[in-house]
Structure formats: C-alpha cells, structure tokens
Amino acid sequence: MEKRRKHSCKESERERRRQYPQFCSFLYRLLICVSYQFQHRKRLEREAKMLEIVRKKFTSVAFYVPSIQRIRPTFRNYSSAAKQMTVREALNSAIDEEMSADPKVFLIGEEVGEYQGAYKVSKGLLEKYGPERVVDTPITEAGFTGIGCGAAYYGLKPIVEFMTFNFAMQAIDHIINSAAKMNYMSAGQIPVPIVFRGPNGAAAGVAAQHSQCYAAWYGSCPGLKVLSPYSSEDNRGLLKAAIRDPDPVVFLENELLYGQSFPVSEEVLDSNFFLPIGKAKIERDGTDVTVTAYSRMVGHALEAAEILAKEGISAEIINLRSIRPLDRATINASVRKTNRLVTVEEGLPQHGVGAEICASVIEESFEYLDAPVERIAGADVPMPYAPNLERMAVPQIEDIVRAAKRACYRAGPSSSG
Amino acid sequence: MASWLTRSKPYFNAALRRRMPADLSGNILPQTCRTTPLYPPPTSSAAAAGRRPSPPPHLIAATLFLARRCESTRAGVGLDFKEADSDHQGLDFPGGRVTFMSKMSFIGENLEKRIPCFRVLDDNGESVGGSDYEQMDKEMSVKMYSEMVTLQIMDTVFYEAQRQGRISFYLTTSGEEAVNIASAAALSVEDAVFAQYREPGVLLWRGFTLQEFANQCFGNKADYGKGRQMPIHYGSKKHNYFTISSPIATQLPQAVGAAYSLKMDNKDACVVAYMGDGSTSEGDFHASLNFAAVMEVPIVFICRNNGWAISTPITEQHRSDGVVVKGQAYGIRSIRVDGNDALAVYNVVRMAREMAIHEQRPILIEALTYRVGHHSTSDDSTKYRPLDEVEHWKKTRDPLTIFRNWVARNGWWSDEHESEMRINIKKEIIQAIQAAERMEKPPLSELFSDVYDVPPPSLCEQEQQLRDTVKRHPDDYPNDIPQ
Numbered sequence: 001m002e003k004r005r006k007h008s009c010k011e012s013e014r015e016r017r018r019q020y021p022q023f024c025s026f027l028y029r030l031l032i033c034v035s036y037q038f039q040h041r042k043r044l045e046r047e048a049k050m051l052e053i054v055r056k057k058f059t060s061v062a063f064y065v066p067s068i069q070r071i072r073p074t075f076r077n078y079s080s081a082a083k084q085m086t087v088r089e090a091l092n093s094a095i096d097e098e099m100s101a102d103p104k105v106f107l108i109g110e111e112v113g114e115y116q117g118a119y120k121v122s123k124g125l126l127e128k129y130g131p132e133r134v135v136d137t138p139i140t141e142a143g144f145t146g147i148g149c150g151a152a153y154y155g156l157k158p159i160v161e162f163m164t165f166n167f168a169m170q171a172i173d174h175i176i177n178s179a180a181k182m183n184y185m186s187a188g189q190i191p192v193p194i195v196f197r198g199p200n201g202a203a204a205g206v207a208a209q210h211s212q213c214y215a216a217w218y219g220s221c222p223g224l225k226v227l228s229p230y231s232s233e234d235n236r237g238l239l240k241a242a243i244r245d246p247d248p249v250v251f252l253e254n255e256l257l258y259g260q261s262f263p264v265s266e267e268v269l270d271s272n273f274f275l276p277i278g279k280a281k282i283e284r285d286g287t288d289v290t291v292t293a294y295s296r297m298v299g300h301a302l303e304a305a306e307i308l309a310k311e312g313i314s315a316e317i318i319n320l321r322s323i324r325p326l327d328r329a330t331i332n333a334s335v336r337k338t339n340r341l342v343t344v345e346e347g348l349p350q351h352g353v354g355a356e357i358c359a360s361v362i363e364e365s366f367e368y369l370d371a372p373v374e375r376i377a378g379a380d381v382p383m384p385y386a387p388n389l390e391r392m393a394v395p396q397i398e399d400i401v402r403a404a405k406r407a408c409y410r411a412g413p414s415s416s417g
Numbered sequence: 418m419a420s421w422l423t424r425s426k427p428y429f430n431a432a433l434r435r436r437m438p439a440d441l442s443g444n445i446l447p448q449t450c451r452t453t454p455l456y457p458p459p460t461s462s463a464a465a466a467g468r469r470p471s472p473p474p475h476l477i478a479a480t481l482f483l484a485r486r487c488e489s490t491r492a493g494v495g496l497d498f499k500e501a502d503s504d505h506q507g508l509d510f511p512g513g514r515v516t517f518m519s520k521m522s523f524i525g526e527n528l529e530k531r532i533p534c535f536r537v538l539d540d541n542g543e544s545v546g547g548s549d550y551e552q553m554d555k556e557m558s559v560k561m562y563s564e565m566v567t568l569q570i571m572d573t574v575f576y577e578a579q580r581q582g583r584i585s586f587y588l589t590t591s592g593e594e595a596v597n598i599a600s601a602a603a604l605s606v607e608d609a610v611f612a613q614y615r616e617p618g619v620l621l622w623r624g625f626t627l628q629e630f631a632n633q634c635f636g637n638k639a640d641y642g643k644g645r646q647m648p649i650h651y652g653s654k655k656h657n658y659f660t661i662s663s664p665i666a667t668q669l670p671q672a673v674g675a676a677y678s679l680k681m682d683n684k685d686a687c688v689v690a691y692m693g694d695g696s697t698s699e700g701d702f703h704a705s706l707n708f709a710a711v712m713e714v715p716i717v718f719i720c721r722n723n724g725w726a727i728s729t730p731i732t733e734q735h736r737s738d739g740v741v742v743k744g745q746a747y748g749i750r751s752i753r754v755d756g757n758d759a760l761a762v763y764n765v766v767r768m769a770r771e772m773a774i775h776e777q778r779p780i781l782i783e784a785l786t787y788r789v790g791h792h793s794t795s796d797d798s799t800k801y802r803p804l805d806e807v808e809h810w811k812k813t814r815d816p817l818t819i820f821r822n823w824v825a826r827n828g829w830w831s832d833e834h835e836s837e838m839r840i841n842i843k844k845e846i847i848q849a850i851q852a853a854e855r856m857e858k859p860p861l862s863e864l865f866s867d868v869y870d871v872p873p874p875s876l877c878e879q880e881q882q883l884r885d886t887v888k889r890h891p892d893d894y895p896n897d898i899p900q
Binding site: 328 | 609611640641642643645646650652653654659660662664667669670671672673674675676677678679681682700701703704705707708711712863866867868869870873874875
C-alpha cells in the first residue's frame, strides 16, 4: 500500500533514480537477484544499508556541497579565533537544529525540498529529514499558508517559507486572520506556533512587485511577532527563538544579506543558542545621535557611523532586531542619552516603522529631544527597475550621514539634506 | 512498444471490458478504480439511474478520465472505449503516459446527464427500493431525530431573540438539519471538525449544551470564547470543533493542514471540513482540494450545496454540474447525496470516513439541499427569491418531516412524543437564554489576554492605563465592569 509515498507517479521515481550513478543501481539490482536466490531477507537489508552509505557518499560528492554538519566540526577545532558564517548558513543551521530537536517542526514552501531552497537556505534538509518534513508545494501561497495554519492548529510547528514576502500578500488573509488572531478569537484554545519566513524588502533590480518591505504592515498586527534580523548571529538566534515561540512569528530576512559573512562566537554556534524576542541590540555606542535601523540598513548605518566619527559626530546605532514588539525602552533610553534621533528603514515612509518610533519617542521622551526626529525611508514610489533610479529609491549611506548631521545641526546653511 | 500494443488490440479491448482501465494510462491514476469494491457496490436502481448513453463519437470523447471516475461507482459495468483507444499508441509526458487520438475532440463542458444523487428515503420518508444503506436501530434514529428537532427549535428561538434585540446576530440552519445532524452522527469525536458557520448541529450532536450555545451568543463570562466573537462563532476544544471564523473557505486549507498533522501522528481519525456552495469559488477551495489529493491526507470535504450564497443563486456561482464534478478535477473521489435525507447522508459520511482513514485519501461529498431561512439575521431573502420557492421546500422537502415519517413508520415515534419534546426543548432553550442574559460579562482582564502566549509589557501597560482611566472616570463607564 502506497500510503506513505508522497509521489506515486513514475516521473518522480525516475527523478530519484537519476541521482543514483549508473553502476550503483546495477549493483542494487544484482544484489536483489543474489539475495532472492538465497532467500536471505536479512542479508538484503544489510546490503541495502551498505549501499545507502555508498549512495550517500557518491551523491554527496557528485551533487551536493558538503552540508553544514561537516562544517561545524571544523569550526570547533579553533577555540579562540572568531568564525565566519554567512547568513544563509546561519539560517540553515538554525532550521536544521530545530528540526532535529523537535519532530513536530517541519518546513513547507515552494522549492524548499528538491531545489534545496529558492535561495539555498534549506540546502540538505530534504535529504536529511525526508519529504514529510520538508514539503515542496504547488504554487499557491494562500493554499500552503492555510495548510500551515491548520497544521499548527492541530499541534505541529510549521515553518512556512515564502519566496519573497511580496508573494505572501496572496496569503496575508491566512497570516492575519488564520494565524495572528486565532489564539485570541478562540480564547486560548487554539495557539498557533507557526513561523512565516522569507526575504523581505528590496533585492537588486527586481522592481516593483518584488521589492516591497512589509515590516510596517505586519508590525501593526496584534497577535503577530515580527522579527527583522541583520547579522548571522541575529538570524540564527532569532530564527531559533521564533521556531520555539508558541505565537505566530513573521521572520523578515533580506536576500542581499544571505551571502554576507559575519563573525560569530562559540556561543552562537551552540545548539541551544537563541536571542530574546523584543530586545534591540546596540551595535555601536555613541553620544551624539541615535540611529535606529533594521535588516540591511543596519549595515548602512554602521558605515555611516564610521563616516560621522571622522567628522566628530559619535552616533549610537541601534539594531532593532524586533519590529513587534518594538523595544521602546532601549530606543528611549538611547534618545534620552543622545537627545537626537534618526530612524532609518528601507520601507515606505508613510505609516512606517520610523513613524511608530517617532511617536513612541515623542510620547515618552519629548523633553529630551534637542532636535526634530529625522526619518530616512525608501522613496514613496513603487520600486523602479533601472539601476540609477533604484539607487535613488532606497536609502544610501550618504542619506543617513546627512540626516545625522541635520539632527546635530551640523548641516551647512545651503543644503537641506 | 506501440507495435506490441497494436498487435494485441483485440486482447486489449477484451481485457478492458473485464478489468479496470487503469492500465491504459499507466501510473497516472494508480489508486483508482479497483476491481475489488471498497465502496458500495452498485444496485440496480443506482446503476439504472446512472447509466448514460454512449456519447456522440464525433463530438465528445467520453474520455478515459471522466468515464473511469464514474466507473468507480459502477464496478462491473463495461465501458465503451471504441473511440478513445482506436490508435492505441501512447506518448510519454511528465505526469505519465497518454494515448493519443487523431480526432480533435473536446471534452464537453458538461456531461450529457448530471451526476446522480444518492438517496435512501423519498419525500414521504419511505425507503426507495434497492438503495444500499445500513439499517439504523431505534436508539440512533430517535436520537438523530430529537437532535434535529432541538436544532430547529434552537434556531427559531435564537432568531427571535435577535429580533427582540437580545443578541446582536444569528444565523439559522433551516432546511439543513439533516446534513448537520446525520453527518455528525456518522463521525467519531476524534474526527476534527472545521466548519464554515452553518453547522452548529455538529457541535450539538457532540454534546455542546443549549446553555453553552446561549453563553456564546450572549458573550458572557461562561462563554468559552471569552466574549471575543460574534454570536454563532462557536468553538470547543473538548468537542474537537475548531472555532468558527467567518471568512469564507479559509477553513479548508487549514483543515488540510490539520489532516496532514493527523496523518503524521498516524491516528485512526480524519478531518471533516464543511463548506457551502459559495465557498467553491474561493481560491482556498481549489488549493485545498488540490493539496489534499497531492499530500494524500485523510479528510472528508462536505459541501452543503443549498442553492444560495446570500443572494447569489447557484446558477451564478458556477457553470459546472454542481460541486461533485470538481472533485474529479483534483483527483478526489466524490459523491453527490440528497442532503435532506438523513439516512442517505449518514451512510455516505460513514463510508467516506472509512475510505479517508483506511486509504489516507480525501473524499468530497456534495450534499444537495436548500437554505429555507435567510442567510442570517442581516438578510431579507424575500428581496431576491420568490416566497413560493421557499414555501415549496419548507412544505414538501423538509428533512425533519421526511425522517420523522420514516421513524414513525418503524413504530418508534408518535405525535405525543413530538409535541412533548418540542415543549420541553423550547422551555429549556428559553431558560438557557434567560440565564445567559443575566450572567456577568467577561472581566476586563480578558481584553488583553491570549493575544500572545505571554502578554508583552506593552499590553500590560495598556491594561493598566485602561484600569486607571476607568477608576478615574467612573461616570464614563458602566458600573458593573467585572475585573
């Protein structure tokens, strides 16, 4: 009975067999003949197991880059020097560890299995956990998001991957109405421990329908937790926390950061490492102006801080990490220290994350402000395609530098920023 | 390969008459159309009703696809393949092997005849000769009928209560009591129910009391929903009935996900997802059916085709032959049943449930019925449909009347029983409403709970602010706010 087989048609059988080098499958058939001749079932199983090992060795050499498991031991050999880890590896290792720790965790989305992930974030996971826990889906965001919610209602812990959060708009009814609000509507009877993750915001040259930032959209919704990590440490720690969290979490990654490497400490590599949700990180201490940013803009803000330091302005850079709940305490404490604020975001300006931060600071630290709050955001247009136009539609390092100078009353008399 | 096939043509034709044609298409449809009947074998009446004439060869190839599906309910009746396999050569494509034809025939937009409807009782409550169904015992029959009456009276009284302004909203199941109760009776409490909103009968069957219904409608302290939702949005974890959420058809992919979860847990249970005819237009419906088939999950989809989606009649909803044919498009075994016939619904759901669990596959049931009442208390259906149509259904096709006649004919029911029961139930409901009305509303502390697993500092702050405001301005707030 083919109860458990996901693909029952010949085509996928051929797909699987394609991965066996020719002589391996010949060997396999030969072995079966031999074993049946001797009517020795146990031997057959043993041979098949041995062959599995042979197959794994061959396929891993022929088709796969060594998986993360082979990288980690190498890391552990060096105890003192900081290890480098890309964001992609951070996410892959986080998902891998959480899936192995909890059998209820499973990954569902387009291209997550056989294709190894649209951005290779789920590389090696299908091979390790099988098609029941790494589920490739037809193209229907509304469909598989609803299915993920239903699975979470019944007790599983899905990680729903969107190819980008732009496509998640097709599923936003399920994210908000089926996931975010359900615990409240059911009065606690139906918790929804689900994670929605995928790239958010602008990539490079993918234009209007593939470049929007949704941090503000999801950040206004009660019942959701919204995270936007920057470094590998952020990505790893926050994704692990998100998977373990009993509430629905929207995890906004960034495509351009996937390939970027960051140094990570030993602590980050531990399988029980996680970061608390709702706490921002002060990436760089400063005294003159507070700059808040999230995701890729943190990198821009840090570079801007370097430039500003040369001009004698000491900027404090806050990596928000968590859009909802927003770490108002850290932001306000910082503003009370520096008395000036610049908010930076890639998303659209109206009703954006910066607007919320401004409101929060005005409500709680109004008397401490020495200058109006400066908001840096993307241009209020659908993202254009031409590289020169795209560059002007997204905040650049110079925009942050000029805004910080304006906040410090250091801008020249002629320039309005 | 092709030449072998042509040489063996006579053998092939003969073989087809005896065997299921699954071989022709190879692995496309591996698990359909077994020769050993796993589902009710056809009886003479069903076969007679379902036999269709050979399609005109020049227009419509009664395709392997469609014909084979119908074949599954008529095991043993041969099929006429003269047109389709005249060339006998196959082509390999992704998805399997197909034979090709040199005639350019389009599959018709509709079959010659509509898919027939399974029924056990006729309009007078007499069993139609030759139907295959399991005889129900007295206890179960009387229980089913009593619950149908309870549901009907509950609807009437609550509807009145809304009209009197005591609750804000209500939605009746008039005309669909049989679908509600009979389908619930065929399930076990282990089966998770994802309903749309016109299925409180399922919850009633599982033991939700009239007081619990009233509490939810009044949104009082005892409401399991903590006063968070509009009336009729019932939910009960202990009865395995997932909380109703109004958006149409969103429960369908959720149900498939829950069924996937059930499958991974290897439980001897299935998920039952209810929907109306309007839901079949939503994208979620199509994604769910497709996924359920691809993921091979144990789920029974029950569509209450009651002819109306608020004011949209079924003729404007779709152009297909109802909902049952849509199942085939997704590779799902489907059946059409008379939704006003409690016995038929019971039998079909029971069989569907067994198939879903033992074969780990989805099943689609289209229950044809009629929405006698308005869509809800916010609707006046006289504005878009004729009164005599409603009266006709109420008088001649009432599910309660049909079933009562059958139960009475078996000697298990009487008019005295009827009137006594109705009086008692009405009294009980009115008392429940009065008690629910008098009960306190949920406390302020429940305004901010359950948004998250653990309330974050921002919500705790907001709650504190609200409490302070209420304390400082008592005149602006009612003085009976429980804390």
